[in-house]
Amino acid sequence: xxxxxxxxxxxxxxxxxxxxxxxxxxxxxxxxxxxxxxxxxxxxxxxxxxxxxxxxxxxxxxxxxxxxxxxxxxxxxxxxxxxxxxxxxxxxxxxxxxxxxxxxxxxxxxxxxxxxxxxxxxxxxxxxxxxxxxxxxxxxxxxxxxxxxxxxxxxxxxxxxxxxxxxxxxxxxxxxxxxxxxxxxxxxxxxxxxxxxxxxxxxxxxxxxxxxxxxxxxxxxxxxxxxxxxxxxxxxxxxxxxxxxxxxxxxxxxxxxxxxxxxxxxxxxxxxxxxxxxxxxxxxxxxxxxxxxxxxxxxxxxxxxxxxxxxxxxxxxxxxxxxxxxxxxxxxxxxxxxxxxxxxxxxxx
Amino acid sequence: xxxxxxxxxxxxxxxxxxxxxxxxxxxxxxxxxxxxxxxxxxxxxxxxxxxxxxxxxxxxxxxxxxxxxxxxxxxxxxxxxxxxxxxxxxxxxxxxxxxxxxxxxxxxxxxxxxxxxxxxxxxxxxxxxxxxxxxxxxxxxxxxxxxxxxxxxxxxxxxxxxxxxxxxxxxxxxxxxxxxxxxxxxxxxxxxxxxxxxxxxxxxxxxxxxxxxxxxxxxxxxxxxxxxxxxxxxxxxxxxxxxxxxxxxxxxxxxxxxxxxxxxxxxxxxxxxxxxxxxxxxxxxxxxxxx
Numbered sequence: 001x002x003x004x005x006x007x008x009x010x011x012x013x014x015x016x017x018x019x020x021x022x023x024x025x026x027x028x029x030x031x032x033x034x035x036x037x038x039x040x041x042x043x044x045x046x047x048x049x050x051x052x053x054x055x056x057x058x059x060x061x062x063x064x065x066x067x068x069x070x071x072x073x074x075x076x077x078x079x080x081x082x083x084x085x086x087x088x089x090x091x092x093x094x095x096x097x098x099x100x101x102x103x104x105x106x107x108x109x110x111x112x113x114x115x116x117x118x119x120x121x122x123x124x125x126x127x128x129x130x131x132x133x134x135x136x137x138x139x140x141x142x143x144x145x146x147x148x149x150x151x152x153x154x155x156x157x158x159x160x161x162x163x164x165x166x167x168x169x170x171x172x173x174x175x176x177x178x179x180x181x182x183x184x185x186x187x188x189x190x191x192x193x194x195x196x197x198x199x200x201x202x203x204x205x206x207x208x209x210x211x212x213x214x215x216x217x218x219x220x221x222x223x224x225x226x227x228x229x230x231x232x233x234x235x236x237x238x239x240x241x242x243x244x245x246x247x248x249x250x251x252x253x254x255x256x257x258x259x260x261x262x263x264x265x266x267x268x269x270x271x272x273x274x275x276x277x278x279x280x281x282x283x284x285x286x287x288x289x290x291x292x293x294x295x296x297x298x299x300x301x302x303x304x305x306x307x308x309x310x311x312x313x314x315x316x317x318x319x320x321x322x323x324x325x326x327x328x329x330x331x332x333x334x335x336x337x338x339x340x341x342x343x344x345x346x347x348x349x
Numbered sequence: 350x351x352x353x354x355x356x357x358x359x360x361x362x363x364x365x366x367x368x369x370x371x372x373x374x375x376x377x378x379x380x381x382x383x384x385x386x387x388x389x390x391x392x393x394x395x396x397x398x399x400x401x402x403x404x405x406x407x408x409x410x411x412x413x414x415x416x417x418x419x420x421x422x423x424x425x426x427x428x429x430x431x432x433x434x435x436x437x438x439x440x441x442x443x444x445x446x447x448x449x450x451x452x453x454x455x456x457x458x459x460x461x462x463x464x465x466x467x468x469x470x471x472x473x474x475x476x477x478x479x480x481x482x483x484x485x486x487x488x489x490x491x492x493x494x495x496x497x498x499x500x501x502x503x504x505x506x507x508x509x510x511x512x513x514x515x516x517x518x519x520x521x522x523x524x525x526x527x528x529x530x531x532x533x534x535x536x537x538x539x540x541x542x543x544x545x546x547x548x549x550x551x552x553x554x555x556x557x558x559x560x561x562x563x564x565x566x567x568x569x570x571x572x573x574x575x576x577x578x579x580x581x582x583x584x585x586x587x588x589x590x591x592x593x594x595x596x597x598x599x600x601x602x603x604x605x606x607x608x609x610x611x612x613x614x615x616x617x618x619x620x621x622x623x624x625x626x627x628x629x630x631x632x633x634x635x636x637x638x639x640x
Contacts (some may be wrong), residue, residue: 006522039509059545060459064471065517067456074490075511081489092492135521142380149381155627157384159392162623162630163616164573166591170598170612171395174605176510181394181410188411219388223631247373276482279575283595304488305580313488319465328480 079321085217085314092310104315114316116325117299120206124295125274126189127210129267134220137258140225141251154226157219163179167214167285172309173199202292211295213280217273228262229255264335271331275324296320354486399610406605413580421610431614433586434593438618440591441506445571448511450564453518454556458548461526462534472523483576486513492588506582506589510571515640525559527550540551555639558629565626572619590615 016208086104088096108114125286147153160168175181176198183195198208232255239249256263278297281287289301294302296316398406399421400414425431447607460472490509491500493581499505529552539545553560574592588596592614598608623630 041428055554056463056544060463060465062545063455063459063463067452067475067519070452071475071478071515074493074509075486075515076474077490078486078493078511079481081492082485085489092488104403139380139384142373142377143384145377147377149382153381153385153633156388156622156629158475159620159623160388162619164575164591164619166573166575166595167612167619168597168617171391173598174393174398174608174612175394175410179410181398184410194458215387215391219384222384227631250502256423272480276484278484282576283598290363297482300484301487301576305491310488310492316487317485321481324480324482 014130049182050289071347082314082317082321085311086318088311090311091308092304093308096311100311104312105319106317107312108315113321114296114299116291117287117296117316118319119139121275121277121295121323123147124208124210124277125271127207128270128274131210132214132218132221132270133263133266135214136221136266137225139218139221139261140222141228144226144229154223157222159218159219160216163216165279166283168216169280172215173284175209186310200289202289205285205289205293209284211280212284213277216280217270221270224266225262231260268328268331268336272324273328275320275327289308296323388408395616396613397607398606399613403604403606404602406609418606422614423608424607425611425614430588430593431586431611432586434590434615435618437503437587438589438591440512441503441578442568442571444503444565445510445514446567448507448520449514450560452511453515453563454553454560455548456515457519457522457526458552458604462522462544462552470562472519473514475519475553478513479520481513483509483513487576487580490577491497494581500581501584501587502581506577507571507575510574511567514567514570516564521563521566522559525556529555561626565630568622569619569630572622585628590618 045319087099087101088094089098089100089103137269143150143153149266178200182198186192193337196204233303236254236258237250240254241247245253266348276297277295278301281293281295281298282301285293287298297320300313300320302313303309381442394411397414398416400419401412402418403410405415423585457474460468460475486509493615494500494505494509497505518638533551533555534547537551538544542550573591574589575595578589578592582592594612597611601607
């Protein structure tokens with residue numbers, strides 16, 4: 001409050017010359033947009049602003065150094081180290097000495113376990129888009145309107161998202177055990193035929209995990225889409241309705257296109273999440289039985305920490321990163337580009 | 350950010366309701382019931398299961414507690430390990446959150462309101478960090494922590510956690526800080542405020558809502574983390590709550606009632622935090638992904 005009063009007062013008190021005297025710092029506050037698109041005058045003014053005083057340099061160093069040190073040390077060095085280790089045959093103890101070139105990579109790409117893990121990740125991503133997206137979007141469309149207890153509904157739907165994956169995994173592990181709550185629930189409604197070895201059946205385990213993941217993350221999607229839907233002006237729907245459009249037509253031709261950016265972000269988060277899937281799988285199945293639910297991330301940990309193949313595990317980790325990175329780049333290039341604000345190109349404007 | 354605009358929009362959509370048919374109203378309530386049921390039933394099962402005995406659960410996994418058994422909960426609440434896990438989780442999450450928010454806010458300030466060569470490159474570097482999952486980094490992070498003698502220590506979890514939390518913090522805070530009008534900064538400068546003074550006394554209070562959002566994201570991320578504590582801690586007295594729950598489950602896999610009680614109690618802090626900060630969490634999620 002006091003700060004607002006202070007600035008309010010000082011703004012009225014600021015003379016015209018005062019404002020122009022600090023013109024340089026004001027341009028500082030406006031980050032550059034596309035450089036070529038600006039009037040020459042503004043560009044020149046920015047030039048002068050770019051020459052930092054000694055004091056500003058110190059301030060910048062003070063502000064940026066701590067974050068950079070932490071980020072470089074743990075994030076960038078880790079990635080670089082993973083790449084470095086991936087060229088060695090190494091058990092993680094002592095210095096890596098046995099250089100093997102790309103052998104770990106060729107081995108991984110030919111390894112049925114790795115291929116399986118990669119395929120499971122992709123299956124998960126495809127399932128998300130084909131099953132979760134219509135389900136989430138459909139529920140959000142249905143819930144977008146006046147409903148008694150809407151706030152409570154929102155709260156309850158979102159709850160699983162706030163719980164840790166570890167807790168979610170343990171709760172579902174108990175419910176899914178043979179003769180457990182899920183089986184009894186199915187029997188009690190006469191669906192005895194559906195009872196299965198949910199986590200022990202190699203053909204089924206991935207779908208079981210997918211259902212659990214859907215339970216955990218669907219609330220997040222619903223909330224995301226509800227927020228997006230509230231940005232769709234009611235006037236447009238009314239106009240469509242007055243023109244004789246059915247509700248289905250209105251939804252398809254008016255609402256969904258306007259929801260495009262939200263859907264594209266959802267798909268991005270969902271695919272990246274599917275590629276990086278770890279904790280749910282690790283706690284519920286350890287990637288089993290017989291690797292039938294292994295993901296790239298569980299495979300990294302399995303090779304690195306259970307079998308001490310740090311070099312090989314690192315190669316798998318680098319491949320996982322490469323898949324995420326390539327997907328992100330392509331997605332940014334072809335899908336997100338249509339939206340003004342992509343996190344990666346993220347200029348402020 | 351997104352929350353305020355969406356709330357305004359929802360108020361103006363009120364007249365649209367008249368166009369709805371009774372059928373769609375019924376469908377809407379059915380959908381609501383479905384969502385609540387699917388979400389709440391497993392949660393209720395966990396909580397109520399903790400009030401049953403193993404014999405009751407084995408006889409009928411989904412039944413109602415009869416009679417109510419309190420010993421599962423009292424046993425866990427009476428054990429020192431549950432409280433130790435809770436304490437460890439709290440210390441680590443608070444440390445990681447403070448580091449993420451303080452360092453992230455400083456960097457976001459530099460990247461939003463100073464002009465210098467390489468600024469956009471630096472920002473892109475941080476933003477690309479969003480794509481570095483902990484899963485990729487887990488082996489080298491573990492080796493690094495081993496070299497730094499930070500295994501089995503709170504810092505061994507909190508520091509990497511903060512490092513991996515920085516990208517999203519900076520990506521959320523930068524546009525927010527950049528949007529604060531330059532006139533305010535000019536006025537402060539006229540009043541003799543240095544740029545660091547402006548950051549501390551004016552920008553941080555103005556960016557309050559965004560700071561709360563990133564703080565909540567950082568806190569939940571650390572509180573819910575499993576992989577990093579799993580790698581760093583071997584000694585059970587250092588375990589965090591998620592690690593403790595998973596370990597309890599594998600060690601006492603026959604004690605279903607105990608597992609359920611432990612799980613239910615472990616859910617409580619996150620749920621309490623969520624109810625307390627619900628608006629900000631939901632607003633933060635939707636705001637963050639909208640950029």
